[in-house]
Amino acid sequence: MSKTKILLAEDDYDFGSILKQYLEIHNYEVTWAKDGKEALDYFESNTTMEHCAFDICVFDVMMPHMDGFTLAEKVVHKYPEVPFVFLTAKKMKEDKIKGLKLGADDYIVKPFEADILVLRLQNILKRAQKNVSKQISTTNQSIGAYTLDTVNYQLIIGDTVQRITEKEAQLIQFFYKNKNKLIKREDLLTEIWGSDDFFSGRSMDVFISRIRKYFKQDTSISIESTRGIGLTFKIGV
Template sequence: MEITHVLLAEDDFDFGSILKQYLEIHSFEVTWALDGKEAYTLFKKASESATQRFDICVFDVMMPKMDGFTLAEKVLEINPEIPFVFLTAKKMKEDKIQGLKLGADDYIVKPFEADILVLRLQNILKRVQKTTHTVKKETSYHIGTYLFDPINHQLHYNGTIQRITDKEAQLIKYLFSNKNELIKREDLLLHIWGNDDFFSGRSMDVFLSKLRKYFNQDPAITIESTRNVGLTFKISGT
């Protein structure tokens, strides 16, 4: 069985120790850093290795030397596809929005049971693995005047290339496969995020906002929302 390698950044020694032990009991390999700067150094070093790369990251938001948000930004510069989860004692709306804008796969508020983290990580990894397996079978195809390349995670337009994340690629694929049809919010959430809770809903809204910007060069392409129902990925002329 393939081992999943987790980078855990948590400055609370007792809590970090518990999480590390609990994850290892559930067959995760865990590298634990006590601050954001150390975590970044470990991630950067691992990215240069062919065998020691991380599969998923778990970052506490409030840490010394480098906070979790800054750490995530730097990690994403190295690997835009890495899934990550934020841990925080804060419940502030602004923090959640900031995490969503960075593309966080989940946002867990302390205190929480360790088995909750295990389940969340397992669900995220299942979605990532399923999508990777599916995407590899696909070829590039046209969306209006754009060329969507799901294999290399690129969106081409008029000689320019927009690099997109794995989740953005999933979302574009699902929207395009249901183009010009009303898609229920819960169906989209369950297909891409695996659940339809509040966090996932806000995360989806952030991603849809990004896609609207990506496709704004072609007036024939729009993402129209129907309040309390869903949305439609409209492509005129198709």
């Protein structure tokens, strides 16, 4: 059985060394970068659109050359589905909100027990594994002026081809299957994310924002939010 691969970005040498050793004791394979730029180099050299070499990323927020938030933005742009966790010594509410808006699966304030990190990583990976089992139709679907290609993971309109992730395809299909109906947030989270906790909710918000942009060329399609209840994928009404 292959080990779970972690990309760790931590500039504190002593803390990073201890954390790497502790994670390896728990059977993780750890690639440790000493700053944000080095971490991005590791990520980009080992990741394609079809395959991410890392199962989860752990990023310190305050690092030289590139901070954790900037690093996460670049990682999410290239591979939106990889789960990631922020480590930080800062307790500012604004920083936590910024991290969650980027789609972070967790935000851990230093100092913390290494056991806590391991348990949180296990929970995140367990949720991610459940999502892998979600099946989507392999038949192309017409959605307004668009075609959803679920074999090649593309959303096509005219000559424009938008590459999408598997989770985005799952979300679009679920929306279309329930078009023009109010879908409760918890139902959407349970179906696609496998959990309706706070961090899954923040991740979903990021995905929905992205999907709204994908469909902006067809004005007959919209995703409307009903505060405190859920969302409606409106089409042709």
